Amino acid sequence: MYGFRIVDKLQKIDEDIKRDQLKYHQKRVMISKEFTFDAAHHLHAYEGKCKNLHGHTYKVIFGISGYLDERGLMMDFADLKEIWKQEIEIFLDHRYLNETLPPMNTTAENMVVWIYEKMQKSLQTEERQQQYLGARVEFVRLFETPTSYAEARREWMELE
Template sequence: MSERERLAVPGELRIVEKLQRYGEDIGHEQLRYHRRRVLVSKSFTFDAAHHLHAYEGKCKNLHGHTYKVVFGISGVPDDVGIVVDFADIKKIWKNRIEPYLDHRYLNETLPPMNTTAENMVVWLFEQMEEGLRTSGLGERSAGLRTEFVRLFETPTSYAEARREWMADA
């Protein structure tokens, strides 16, 4: 059995004998495995209140949700194999998007719109795209872009905006 086969035995407990060292066991040119576009995702939650206009149903009354938003961002990995650092996505969320949403009355903090998930998901897409564009991250990774945003209003109900649909408008 080869060393690689021995290391790959499922369920076998083993202790790492030697930690791989950058510059000795792996060179800089080996850090990026490929030059293909890859999608990474990061999700966030926020609590907010809203109500809907011109709607007959429970949602015409002021009420709240614990929303979940998922951002799908793609790019070609940089020279160390990273498309975008998850911490950089979080920074855009924290600085540019979350202040308008978390523990807010959405009818007051978002642009004039009916605060449906369908309207809000497009606003979220636009905010992330602008955040990626102005953050300087696109220079680090080739063609960094928002591919989709999914906004869950409840655990089982969501609206989604996709790059190809945004281009159609």
């Protein structure tokens, strides 16, 4: 049916494709990337198992939207990873969240808003707004377990 085929000729920039063809459209698009971190916490004013110190392997999923640059990229996934690693994960991974986050009950609902705000603030710097055209956080989803998550969305965050 479908056999493996080696391409006859690898495209070359400025010969087979022109630079002004790299950007296909002017539409807003969203990229998404997920990360995991391990952390310990406990809940205050809560009667149940979570009042005791315990840990989770959390998963965070970001949806970031913006406009394409001249190469046809909204944002390099590696750049998103760098922001996460340098500006957000340092407060979360292998930490006691009750100590490293601002004063709050460390529920997934509180944490997802904090993560949203940190990423949005990181994207709003003058340098990043020039580099990533119109970049903004569309959503952040924080999984506390494989089947339970809290979410913050731009439309909800901007209502306040």
